[in-house]
């Protein structure tokens with residue numbers, strides 16, 4: 583097999599096709615990764631969440647890493663890594679346009695687009711407040727690799 587780098591255009595094409603990403607962030611020197619659904623649009627990845635650890639910690643340290651992949655076989659695959667910056671899209675006048683844009687984009691991305699980012703969540707027997715938080719990752723750097731059989 584052969585491994586080669588992907589162009590920025592091909593990397594963006596995977597971001598458009600992929601739905602599940604791995605979102606990596608760091609708190610107190612400890613890296614964390616969670617699966618996340620997202621929608622891509624011009625230099626940003628958009629998603630939603632309820633309040634919790636990853637939101638609290640990305641607010642403290644907004645530098646994040648996102649990985650997406652299309653794994654067909656061990657020889658045939660594409661992976662893209664994005665380095666970027668977490669940004670809240672709160673319910674404020676300043677962010678209303680971006681928030682509406684995120685909503686429209688996520689809604690057109692798939693049916694039941696709010697699951698599992700915004701669902702009843704019980705952790706340690708305690709139900710958390712169900713308030714939707716919109717956020718986006720600004721793409722600062724992007725790289726792609728692909729594996730080809732033969």
Ligand SMILES: Cc1cc2nc3c(=O)[nH]c(=O)nc-3n(C[C@H](O)[C@H](O)[C@H](O)COP(=O)(O)OP(=O)(O)OC[C@H]3O[C@@H](n4cnc5c(N)ncnc54)[C@H](O)[C@@H]3O)c2cc1C
Nearest residue numbers: 602616617618619629630631632633634635636698699705
């Ligand atoms: C396919 C898929 C798509 C998802 N899409 C989204 C999305 O778009 N938006 C969204 O907010 N969430 C999404 N989730 C859920 C997400 O991965 C987190 O589980 C969730 O957001 C809670 O994260 P938190 O930091 O708020 O955790 P908290 O509920 O605050 O709990 C933190 C603690 O729980 C552990 N923990 C948290 N999540 C997981 C997990 N998935 N597996 C194992 N341990 C965990 C952490 O290690 C930590 O110790 C998705 C999950 C899957 C499987």
